[in-house]
Amino acid sequence: MTAVDGNALLERLSGKLDGIRGRLTPNAPMDQITWFRTGGPAELLFQPADEDDLSAFLKVLPEDVPVTVVGVGSNLLVRDGGIPGVVVRLSARGFGQAEVVSENRIRAGAAIPDKRLAAAALEAGIGGFHFYHGIPGSIGGALRMNAGANGVETRARVIEVHAVDRQGNRVTLSNDEMGYSYRHSSAPKDLVFTAAVFEGFPEDSATIRAEMDAVQHHRETVQPIKEKTGGSTFKNPEGTSAWKEVDRAGCRGLTIGGAQMSPMHCNFMINTGTATSHDLETLGETVRARVLENSGVRLEWEIKRIGLFRPGQEVQEFLGRMI
Numbered sequence: 001m002t003a004v005d006g007n008a009l010l011e012r013l014s015g016k017l018d019g020i021r022g023r024l025t026p027n028a029p030m031d032q033i034t035w036f037r038t039g040g041p042a043e044l045l046f047q048p049a050d051e052d053d054l055s056a057f058l059k060v061l062p063e064d065v066p067v068t069v070v071g072v073g074s075n076l077l078v079r080d081g082g083i084p085g086v087v088v089r090l091s092a093r094g095f096g097q098a099e100v101v102s103e104n105r106i107r108a109g110a111a112i113p114d115k116r117l118a119a120a121a122l123e124a125g126i127g128g129f130h131f132y133h134g135i136p137g138s139i140g141g142a143l144r145m146n147a148g149a150n151g152v153e154t155r156a157r158v159i160e161v162h163a164v165d166r167q168g169n170r171v172t173l174s175n176d177e178m179g180y181s182y183r184h185s186s187a188p189k190d191l192v193f194t195a196a197v198f199e200g201f202p203e204d205s206a207t208i209r210a211e212m213d214a215v216q217h218h219r220e221t222v223q224p225i226k227e228k229t230g231g232s233t234f235k236n237p238e239g240t241s242a243w244k245e246v247d248r249a250g251c252r253g254l255t256i257g258g259a260q261m262s263p264m265h266c267n268f269m270i271n272t273g274t275a276t277s278h279d280l281e282t283l284g285e286t287v288r289a290r291v292l293e294n295s296g297v298r299l300e301w302e303i304k305r306i307g308l309f310r311p312g313q314e315v316q317e318f319l320g321r322m323i
């Protein structure tokens with residue numbers, strides 16, 4: 001028995017969904033979406049046909065029904081009890097286009113993979129987007145968490161962001177209104193980002209390609225990209241690197257259940273094949289505790305953790321138990 005009941009929620013909404021064109025899936029298996037390949041179901045997964053459809057759906061969705069937005073699931077840990085309410089996942093057909101709108105500007109839908117935006121910029125001869133070639137996520141997630149790599153962050157490229165709020169209203173935010181800081185945006189949490197306008201600079205294609213190749217080589221050399229992982233587990237603390245603190249605390253290769261801190265890059269957590277989300281989160285909190293004890297550094301999660309714990313499998317922040 002799951003902790004959520006999507007059929008009951010769908011029945012509750014049945015009289016409100018006339019004209020909604022997107023796909024609604026009750027009890028949608030999130031372990032087929034997340035890169036960790038773990039987690040319980042979404043109570044109700046909604047994949048809107050386009051921005052109009054998303055707006056119409058949110059206008060009729062009762063206020064007490066929670067809404068969670070997910071992308072490609074690369075930097076996401078869904079807990080084993082599932083996600084209550086509606087999970088919105090933007091479709092590639094409705095939100096997956098990239099369009100060059102001026103000499104140095106590209107409008108990109110929030111469902112576009114970061115690598116595709118980098119490729120579109122390469123084709124247009126627009127520099128400054130090579131870093132996206134190494135980020136395994138979608139543009140919506142990059143906008144929300146100010147994703148970055150190789151010394152460049154999303155905030156350096158964003159001009160404006162388009163979104164729909166919880167009431168179904170369309171909203172446009174400037175770069176300043178996004179409130180960017182390291183791996184963070186202070187934009188309202190209820191916004192569903194739908195697209196953004198980015199600006200780069202003129203650069204020849206050979207230079208852009210070389211920069212993208214360097215990014216790819218770095219990833220293949222130092223990161224466990226062929227494993228079931230969620231990317232960087234912890235944010236880099238000020239003045240140091242997360243992986244260095246994890247290593248110094250003796251946590252490289254540390255294993256709990258089917259979850260392991262990668263021996264290749266110890267700020268990457270991997271599912272070795274049998275991990276549950278409980279294993280992964282327990283491992284992460286154990287590492288945080290060991291690092292705090294070893295160096296006094298308080299690591300903060302970069303991976304987004306959402307959903308409900310299974311009863312009796314709650315994971316407490318900063319486990320005191322050493323494994």
